[in-house]
Amino acid sequence: DTQMTQSPSSLSASVGDRVTITCRASQSISRYLNWYQQKPGKAPNLLIYAASSLQSGVPSRFSGSGSGTDFTLTIRSLQPEDFATYYCQQSYRAPLTFGGGTKVEIK
Amino acid sequence: EVQLLESGGGLVQPGGSLRLSCAASGFTFSNYAMSWVRQAPGKGLEWVSGISGSGGSTYHVDSVKGRFTISRDNSKNTMYLQMNSLRADDTAVYYCARHDQQWLTHFDYWGQGTLASVSS
Numbered sequence: 001d002t003q004m005t006q007s008p009s010s011l012s013a014s015v016g017d018r019v020t021i022t023c024r025a026s027q028s029i030s031r032y033l034n035w036y037q038q039k040p041g042k043a044p045n046l047l048i049y050a051a052s053s054l055q056s057g058v059p060s061r062f063s064g065s066g067s068g069t070d071f072t073l074t075i076r077s078l079q080p081e082d083f084a085t086y087y088c089q090q091s092y093r094a095p096l097t098f099g100g101g102t103k104v105e106i107k
Numbered sequence: 108e109v110q111l112l113e114s115g116g117g118l119v120q121p122g123g124s125l126r127l128s129c130a131a132s133g134f135t136f137s138n139y140a141m142s143w144v145r146q147a148p149g150k151g152l153e154w155v156s157g158i159s160g161s162g163g164s165t166y167h168v169d170s171v172k173g174r175f176t177i178s179r180d181n182s183k184n185t186m187y188l189q190m191n192s193l194r195a196d197d198t199a200v201y202y203c204a205r206h207d208q209q210w211l212t213h214f215d216y217w218g219q220g221t222l223a224s225v226s227s
Contacts, residue, residue, distance in 0.1 A: 043217035
């Protein structure tokens with residue numbers, strides 16, 4: 001199985017900060033890497049697919065990069081509605097696997 | 108508008124069974140692979156099972172193989188997850204999720220989830 005490791009597991013940041021979350025795959029997954037945002041009590045919401053493609057309706061302050069085993073999600077200027085948990089997920093091979101999540105909290 | 112509505116969750120004893128359903132609307136259901144993703148209380152996301160648009164191919168995570176069966180009825184725009192021999196560690200919110208058409212793609216729409224609790 002392809003293990004997905006996110007870091008950090010949590011972070012504190014202020015409105016307006018630039019936030020970076022990393023995701024590492026245990027083996028190459030090309031660019032088959034997706035990012036989701038989840039707020040408490042809600043279903044996950046797709047932000048970025050294929051490493052760097054922005055899902056329709058998602059603000060442009062979100063961006064993704066990387067290929068192979070190392071990937072990054074960047075939030076350019078953190079907004080109050082961005083405080084949530086973020087998950088990476090690989091769709092290169094079965095079983096589909098998620099990272100453990102990164103909780104972004106208010107400083 | 109794409110909508111996914113799960114049902115069938117509830118409280119069941121260890122060793123028991125549940126059948127989850129996911130009713131889809133707003134798109135041509137048979138054109139899309141679908142999956143079940145679960146989230147144990149306070150934990151992260153775990154993909155459980157997936158099925159191709161035609162229903163001809165199915166996939167399961169190792170921990171549920173032999174116990175869970177995914178299926179779909181394209182005439183009813185509904186996907187199912189039959190869960191047998193349930194264990195306490197199967198307790199989770201189960202989400203229905205749509206793939207972006209093909210099986211090995213991202214999940215572009217999710218349902219609101221249904222809670223399955225396994226406890227004596």
